[in-house]
Amino acid sequence: MKRILVLALAALVAAPAPADACTNLIVGKKASVDGSVICTYNCDGFGFASALSYSAPGKHAPGEMVAIRGWGPDSKVHYIPQAEYTYGVAGLMNEKQVSIVETTWGGRRELRNPEGWLGYFTLMDLALQRSASAREAIAVMHRLVQEYGYNETGESFAVCDKEEAWIMELIGKGEGRKGAVWVALRVPDDCIAAYANSSRIQTFPQAKKVNKKLGFYVTPDGNCMYSADVISFAREMGYFDGKDADFSFREAYQPMEFSKIRACEARVWSFFRHHYSKEVMDSYLPFINGDMSEIDHLPLWIKPDAPVSYRDIQNDMRDHYEGTALDMTVDVSAGPWASPYRNQPVNFESTDGTKMFRERPIGCQQSGMTMVCRMRSWLPDALGGITYFNLDDATMVAYVPVYCGINRIPDPFRRENNIITEFSFDSAFWMNNWVANMVYPRWSAMIGDLREAQKELEDYYEADQASVEEHAAGLTAGELSNFLTFKTISYTDKMMKRWDKLAKLLIVKHNDQIMRPSKDGEIVPGRHTSPAYAPAFIDAVKAQTGERYVKP
Numbered sequence: 288m289k290r291i292l293v294l295a296l297a298a299l300v301a302a303p304a305p306a307d308a309c310t311n312l313i314v315g316k317k318a319s320v321d322g323s324v325i326c327t328y329n330c331d332g333f334g335f336a337s338a339l340s341y342s343a344p345g346k347h348a349p350g351e352m353v354a355i356r357g358w359g360p361d362s363k364v365h366y367i368p369q370a371e372y373t374y375g376v377a378g379l380m381n382e383k384q385v386s387i388v389e390t391t392w393g394g395r396r397e398l399r400n401p402e403g404w405l406g407y408f409t410l411m412d413l414a415l416q417r418s419a420s421a422r423e424a425i426a427v428m429h430r431l432v433q434e435y436g437y438n439e440t441g442e443s444f445a446v447c448d449k450e451e452a453w454i455m456e457l458i459g460k461g462e463g464r465k466g467a468v469w470v471a472l473r474v475p476d477d478c479i480a481a482y483a484n485s486s487r488i489q490t491f492p493q494a495k496k497v498n499k500k501l502g503f504y505v506t507p508d509g510n511c512m513y514s515a516d517v518i519s520f521a522r523e524m525g526y527f528d529g530k531d532a533d534f535s536f537r538e539a540y541q542p543m544e545f546s547k548i549r550a551c552e553a554r555v556w557s558f559f560r561h562h563y564s565k566e567v568m569d570s571y572l573p574f575i576n577g578d579m580s581e582i583d584h585l586p587l588w589i590k591p592d593a594p595v596s597y598r599d600i601q602n603d604m605r606d607h608y609e610g611t612a613l614d615m616t617v618d619v620s621a622g623p624w625a626s627p628y629r630n631q632p633v634n635f636e637s638t639d640g641t642k643m644f645r646e647r648p649i650g651c652q653q654s655g656m657t658m659v660c661r662m663r664s665w666l667p668d669a670l671g672g673i674t675y676f677n678l679d680d681a682t683m684v685a686y687v688p689v690y691c692g693i694n695r696i697p698d699p700f701r702r703e704n705n706i707i708t709e710f711s712f713d714s715a716f717w718m719n720n721w722v723a724n725m726v727y728p729r730w731s732a733m734i735g736d737l738r739e740a741q742k743e744l745e746d747y748y749e750a751d752q753a754s755v756e757e758h759a760a761g762l763t764a765g766e767l768s769n770f771l772t773f774k775t776i777s778y779t780d781k782m783m784k785r786w787d788k789l790a791k792l793l794i795v796k797h798n799d800q801i802m803r804p805s806k807d808g809e810i811v812p813g814r815h816t817s818p819a820y821a822p823a824f825i826d827a828v829k830a831q832t833g834e835r836y837v838k839p
Contacts, residue, residue, distance in 0.1 A: 308332045309390040310483040310554055310649045311445045313452045317476040320596040324452050324662045326445040327604055328388035329681055330655050336678055336716040337656035338702035344375035355409050365404045373416040380691045381415045384449040384672035385424055386660040390484045394441030394541035400459045403436030421448040425455055425471050426501055436465040441541055443482045449664040456488050458540050468517040470536050473510040480588035481558045485551035486541035487587055545577040550647040555585055557608050562591035597661050604681040607648040615646050619827035623820045626730035628652055650682040657681035669767050670759050678716035683723035685744040687778050690771035697779035718786045725793050732818035740789045744782055
């Protein structure tokens with residue numbers, strides 16, 4: 288018997304992200320400016336670099352097996368039958384423009400089955416290799432967990448293709464039980480949605496009979512799918528005792544509490560606020576502050592006030608609640624240079640024992656990678672699917688286009704060049720962190736230089752797409768793959784060179800905490816200045832020190 292070893296983590300990362308760690312945004316094709324379906328992923332967690340990887344397409348002989356493995360070097364290896372054909376996968380998008388991204392919400396811990404073979408990244412990877420559409424991917428994920436078991440806690444997935452976007456929420460059934468209970472809802476084409484480490488599906492449309500071929504329920508309109516026992520299992524476990532029509536997935540499998548609201552739902556609220564009436568969204572502030580007496584949830588999706596572009600979504604991934612009641616730049620905790628970043632821990636106590644917390648925005652320093660997946664139905668798949676990708680914090684990087692039709696990963700994004708314990712100028716992770724960790728503590732002084740470089744690159748990538756599409760029009764499939772690989776590698780090299788230039792500018796321009804004048808990324812003659820302190824910081828110093836620093 289021929290066996291092919293494929294590690295469960297081949298899709299993307301070298302280590303798991305902790306709970307309360309990721310953010311996904313979703314845009315339906317009629318809600319986007321150009322008809323794209325869009326989904327995003329900030330994969331957040333300290334101590335790992337989420338390199339991009341690639342698995343080639345291929346036909347497989349009968350009897351071939353694929354090895355699946357969980358997190359960590361001591362996890363067991365299990366073998367399952369290989370599919371007859373597997374699609375090529377670059378990162379978390381396959382050659383058919385199917386993308387799957389995730390966030391973990393935990394839920395009821397007793398529902399984790401440690402004997403299950405499949406973790407969420409294994410599940411995503413296998414589904415991407417075996418699915419030509421989002422609907423097929425959901426069916427594949429169902430079959431896999433039914434047959435081999437699921438060993439993680441509660442998870443949300445955005446499962447998308449060039450036509451549709453779906454939210455799928457799934458949790459295991461506990462020790463000794465294979466399978467999982469789940470619900471998947473199609474996001475309306477004219478709407479946007481989001482989730483961030485919290486279950487968000489409550490009641491859902493229901494069907495009368497299980498689809499015998501698929502083994503789960505599908506509503507007559509085809510816009511809702513769910514496992515056959517999602518309600519009966521909740522009854523059995525004592526999580527629900529009402530009428531089927533009143534069943535709430537969230538209430539049964541992840542009852543809401545304050546930390547889920549403020550650290551997780553608030554990120555969704557801020558995203559919606561960018562694209563919908565601020566007055567309406569601010570009416571949810573009591574809920575965001577933990578008061579569920581009048582409002583106990585946000586909308587699962589909304590119709591935006593105006594069509595959304597992929598560039599809008601890239602900037603949404605950099606959000607720190609700016610301009611909202613949770614703005615992280617305006618109080619004394621932002622420090623002398625109004626930084627939206629906070630040190631760990633998230634929870635702490637004051638000297639009088641008061642329990643306190645810090646905000647948890649979409650953009651955060653612990654991101655291992657960030658991506659915006661854009662699927663375009665009017666173009667050949669190899670060209671139409673683009674993952675705008677980089678390692679580290681979305682706020683601090685430029686999104687680099689990676690086409691789904693490539694046949695090789697650019698070197699700066701490869702796993703062997705992104706070792707968490709070894710700095711390297713060949714590593715996108717370390718080049719980005721070199722810059723980011725200069726900017727974090729001196730935000731208002733340095734962020735303008737970074738944004739200038741970021742916009743320069745992203746404007747260039749956007750402007751270059753017309754010529755890419757024109758050149759691609761006459762190519763064979765093999766020629767197109769080679770061309771798109773060449774473009775992706777050249778885009779990545781351009782980013783690395785620009786970030787090297789930016790890092791060197793920052794250390795010279797801001798040496799010894801002054802500011803030398805610059806233009807177009809170069810130091811120019813002129814007198815240096817000193818960056819101003821944030822007003823909230825000045826007022827706090829005066830309040831604490833009294834007359835000590837007051838001029839007579």
